[in-house]
Amino acid sequence: MIREIKGYHVLIGLLIFFGVIIAVNAVFLTQAFRTFRGEDEPRSYIQGINYNDTLARREAQAELGWTAISTVSETGVRIEISDADGQGVTGLMLDARLRHPADSNLDIVLDLRGDGPGVYATQADIPDGRWTLVVSTPEGPPFEMEQEIWLQ
Known part of the structure; x- marks a missing residue:
């Protein structure tokens, strides 16, 4: 039916x-x-206003001629900074963190300490995945670097 x-x-x-x-x-x-909460940079407007200061710091860093080589593994981070003559740069206070690309709550703050002439290192348990190593000097000679990292 x-x-x-x-x-x-x-x-x-x-x-x-x-x-x-x-x-x-x-x-x-x-x-x-x-x-995802939206804006990942909490002070993006202020950062945009101060962009000329950022450009001046980058120009001053380029004049110093420093180079940096970083090594990142699951157990820690090691950065070697040398000046234009190839000598290790010592005595820097570095702010460093591993920035997660999708969620700033997963960022890992690193405590880099001097470990020889121009060498700064720290031990950290770093999970596998994509990270951005961000290092800068809050005061003193201008230095900043960013490096994309993929740990497997």
């Missing part, structure tokens, strides 16, 4: 269809807002 499709059958089907779509969109929106 074939049953006849009536108007209320179509109405119920449409309500269920759009109800499922709205529920799935609500779940996706909730997850999107929980996992």
Whole structure:
């Protein structure tokens, strides 16, 4: 026996269809807002205003002629900084962190300490994945570097 499709059958089907779509969109929106808060740089406006200072620091760093070689493994970070003559640069206070590309809550702050002439190192438990090593001097001679890293 074939049953006849009536108007209320179509109405119920449409309500269920759009109800499922709205529920799935609500779940996706909730997850999107929980996992990514939007702006990752908390002071992007101030950073933009001070961009000329950033350019001046980079120019001063280029005049120094320093070079840096970094080595990153699952157990730690080692950076060798040498001046234009190839001599190790000592006595720097470095701010360093491993920045996660998707979530700043996963960033790892590094405590780099002098470990020889021009060598700065620290032990850290670094998970596998993609990271950006960011190193700079908060005061003193201008130095900053960024390096993309992929640990497997």
